[in-house]
Amino acid sequence: MSDVWDATQADYGNYDLCVYSTNGFFRSFRSDAATLSRGAFKPEVAVFYQPGAGQMSLNVYNTGTQAGQVVVRSNAYRSDGPWTVDVRPRAVGRLQWNLEKSTNWYDFTVQSTGFERRFAGRMETGRPGLSDPAMSRDLA
Numbered sequence: 001m002s003d004v005w006d007a008t009q010a011d012y013g014n015y016d017l018c019v020y021s022t023n024g025f026f027r028s029f030r031s032d033a034a035t036l037s038r039g040a041f042k043p044e045v046a047v048f049y050q051p052g053a054g055q056m057s058l059n060v061y062n063t064g065t066q067a068g069q070v071v072v073r074s075n076a077y078r079s080d081g082p083w084t085v086d087v088r089p090r091a092v093g094r095l096q097w098n099l100e101k102s103t104n105w106y107d108f109t110v111q112s113t114g115f116e117r118r119f120a121g122r123m124e125t126g127r128p129g130l131s132d133p134a135m136s137r138d139l140a
Helices: 033-038
Strands: 014-020 026-032 043-050 055-062 068-074 083-087 091-098 105-112 115-122
Touching (some): 014 033, 043 105, 055 068, 055 105, 083 091
Antiparallel strands (some): 043 055, 068 083, 068 105, 105 115
């Protein structure tokens, strides 16, 4: 599924989009596009799985002209953090976690000024898994 729209043309550039799918997959994209478009730090985030190693990586891309920083907070499954990622202009910052202790479940939020992304779900490995251990918790 894909779509394209000019986020600065409605609601003064504010948007809050959510994507839900199977097995707890959740993504939230919240931002003030007008403010971000004027800023020199322009973050975007992507998640990558390494199921064979039990690892998940978070890449923070900065297409802007100035260095910036995002803060990453765990919403469930981990008690450590928050983590700070400093990203130089036109560079990538990276965090990596082992998901074995959480039976491959994750839930975290990435924030910077006018920017928020939330990623939750389970890294599939092809092996049997456990039901979401945080399902009974209020995560909102």
